[in-house]
Amino acid sequence: xxxxxxxxxxxxxxxxxxxxxxxxxxxxxxxxxxxxxxxxxxxxxxxxxxxxxxxxxxxxxxxxxxxxxxxxxxxxxxxxxxxxxxxxxxxxxxxxxxxxxxxxxxxxxxx
Amino acid sequence: xxxxxxxxxxxxxxxxxxxxxxxxxxxxxxxxxxxxxxxxxxxxxxxxxxxxxxxxxxxxxxxxxxxxxxxxxxxxxxxxxxxxxxxxxxxxxxxxxxxxxxxxxxxxx
Numbered sequence: 001x002x003x004x005x006x007x008x009x010x011x012x013x014x015x016x017x018x019x020x021x022x023x024x025x026x027x028x029x030x031x032x033x034x035x036x037x038x039x040x041x042x043x044x045x046x047x048x049x050x051x052x053x054x055x056x057x058x059x060x061x062x063x064x065x066x067x068x069x070x071x072x073x074x075x076x077x078x079x080x081x082x083x084x085x086x087x088x089x090x091x092x093x094x095x096x097x098x099x100x101x102x103x104x105x106x107x108x109x110x111x
Numbered sequence: 112x113x114x115x116x117x118x119x120x121x122x123x124x125x126x127x128x129x130x131x132x133x134x135x136x137x138x139x140x141x142x143x144x145x146x147x148x149x150x151x152x153x154x155x156x157x158x159x160x161x162x163x164x165x166x167x168x169x170x171x172x173x174x175x176x177x178x179x180x181x182x183x184x185x186x187x188x189x190x191x192x193x194x195x196x197x198x199x200x201x202x203x204x205x206x207x208x209x210x211x212x213x214x215x216x217x218x219x220x
Contacts, residue, residue: 004154031206042212043155043198050206058207090154100145100200100208102154 002026004103006091012109013081021076021106023091029101031094032074036060036087037105043090049074081110113138113203117211124218127188132214134182134199144182145208146175147198155198158184189218 007022025032033048035058045058049068063085065077074093078085088107094100114137124130136144143162147155159168161177168175172193174185184197196215200208 033207035210040212043200043210045207048207099157099160101157102147104154105152 004091004093004101006089006103006106008106009104010107012111013078014111015082017081018077018079019081021078021089021091021108023074023076023103024072025074025091025093025101026072027093027095027101028071029093029095030071031096031100032068033058033092033100034064034066034074034076035090035092036085037090038087046076046089083110086110113201113205113207113209115199115201115209115211117197117199117214119214120212121215122217124186124189124216126190126218126220129185129187129189131186132184132197132199132216134184134211135180136182136199136201136209137180138201138203138209140204142202142204144177145200145202146182146184147200149196149198149213158197186216189216191218191220194218 004025030051034046035043044060047066049055055066090105091103092100116135118133146158149155159175164179172187176183194217196213198213200210202208
């Protein structure tokens with residue numbers, strides 16, 4: 001199993017540009033989520049999904065969109081990037097109340 | 112509102128000097144308490160899951176314990192390679208995990 005994979009590993013954007021952060025898991029987990037991690041703020045939940053076709057907002061959803069068309073994939077879209085979205089982004093997946101596994105992260109800089 | 116608070120924010124130990132990290136939680140209907148280790152530039156790595164008060168789990172120099180209000184991560188005779196940020200998270204009645212801000216542990220040789 002590859003576990004949770006994320007691409008790209010690093011990305012630099014200009015303000016106003018759009019991009020999609022990719023996340024995939026091969027563990028057949030129904031629950032997937034996106035977090036951002038900023039110094040002194042800890043991990044904050046952006047969006048999450050409890051299954052294909054079902055998504056919901058987390059703590060900091062503004063400026064981000066998600067969709068879940070398959071069990072395996074959960075992309076995060078930035079429609080118009082802002083400097084405040086400079087952060088490290090982590091995707092995670094789990095099954096029920098079991099252990100949540102994290103991907104390696106995407107380091108995003110918005111200039 | 113569900114909350115998780117970790118203390119201290121940072122901890123410096125000498126190699127071999129045992130200590131404990133604290134995770135206080137306020138969660139309705141705890142379904143699981145999770146400990147992770149995070150190294151710089153990497154994603155959190157799972158360590159332990161605790162489900163009920165009184166439960167304990169061990170792995171090498173680490174032992175996690177759980178009460179109705181707190182969890183402790185005990186580190187016995189730490190080594191420099193134990194240096195990392197340790198994260199605690201709790202899952203209550205909702206599907207969401209609530210994370211603390213972490214404790215940065217530095218173990219000096």
